[in-house]
Amino acid sequence: MRSIVCIPTYNERENILRMIDAVHAVVPDTHVLVIDDGSPDGTSQLVAERRAIDERVHLITRSGKLGLGTAYCAGFAYALEQGFDLILQMDADFSHDPKDLLRLLEEIANYDLVIGSRYIQGVNVINWPMSRLLLSWFANLYTRVITGMPVADATGGFKCYRSDVLRKIDLTKIRSNGYAFQIEMNYKAWRSGARVHEIPIIFMDRVHGVSKMSKNIVYEAAFLVWKLKLTTIFTFGRA
Numbered sequence: 001m002r003s004i005v006c007i008p009t010y011n012e013r014e015n016i017l018r019m020i021d022a023v024h025a026v027v028p029d030t031h032v033l034v035i036d037d038g039s040p041d042g043t044s045q046l047v048a049e050r051r052a053i054d055e056r057v058h059l060i061t062r063s064g065k066l067g068l069g070t071a072y073c074a075g076f077a078y079a080l081e082q083g084f085d086l087i088l089q090m091d092a093d094f095s096h097d098p099k100d101l102l103r104l105l106e107e108i109a110n111y112d113l114v115i116g117s118r119y120i121q122g123v124n125v126i127n128w129p130m131s132r133l134l135l136s137w138f139a140n141l142y143t144r145v146i147t148g149m150p151v152a153d154a155t156g157g158f159k160c161y162r163s164d165v166l167r168k169i170d171l172t173k174i175r176s177n178g179y180a181f182q183i184e185m186n187y188k189a190w191r192s193g194a195r196v197h198e199i200p201i202i203f204m205d206r207v208h209g210v211s212k213m214s215k216n217i218v219y220e221a222a223f224l225v226w227k228l229k230l231t232t233i234f235t236f237g238r239a
Ligand SMILES: Nc1nc2c(ncn2[C@@H]2O[C@H](COP(=O)(O)OP(=O)(O)O)[C@@H](O)[C@H]2O)c(=O)[nH]1
Pocket: 007, 008, 009, 010, 011, 012, 035, 036, 037, 065, 066, 067, 068, 071, 090, 091, 092, 093, 095, 206, 210, 211, 212, 213
């Protein structure tokens, strides 16, 4: 099965090449697709140089910061078009341990969507301020209670999809970003009958570069959860 890891980037020059190397050290046959939003720090140029000497490296450069959700969708559409069977996603900042790619790839043999989860088997987040951890944990509780989706960590960004799951979702209709995007994709996959499974991961706060997380991302997610729920009710469960 051909696999590709989609990594969205915005100003990740200190991380991205080390991350590509780290991925290939663990899973040499897996391709890497970087979706860069025209980072002012030159992230795209670094990746373009690497792509020229390594055919496992792919790059989409967009004109500006168009948002994380559409960055993933552009990446997923590219991966489907290129015929990859397994489509993974992870952050560029080493919050996700590339070694866990092996476990995601192992588990996907039995499931359609495997999620790297910070909130099964306790709370596995290192170096986040307590305020951010609580926010994330309560956001997940809130999501679970309102949508009924049996996922402990619906907002994380470390996952593996079978291509069929992504083909069933209309990626052109997805408008959400940030946390909301992850929730929406999990929800749509789950509603479409995908076998969803979580594996425990340890999430580490970034060492290099800065977070792009903002208050708006939280409000967007809080609103989206109701939108998903209500859409499902008003379409009599067919959403
Ligand atoms: N292409 C793209 N990537 C983004 C954007 N915002 C964040 N990212 C990337 O998405 C990943 C997660 O973002 P990060 O800022 O680390 O969020 P946090 O871990 O929640 O603080 C990182 O690889 C970022 O570089 C964006 O607007 N466009």
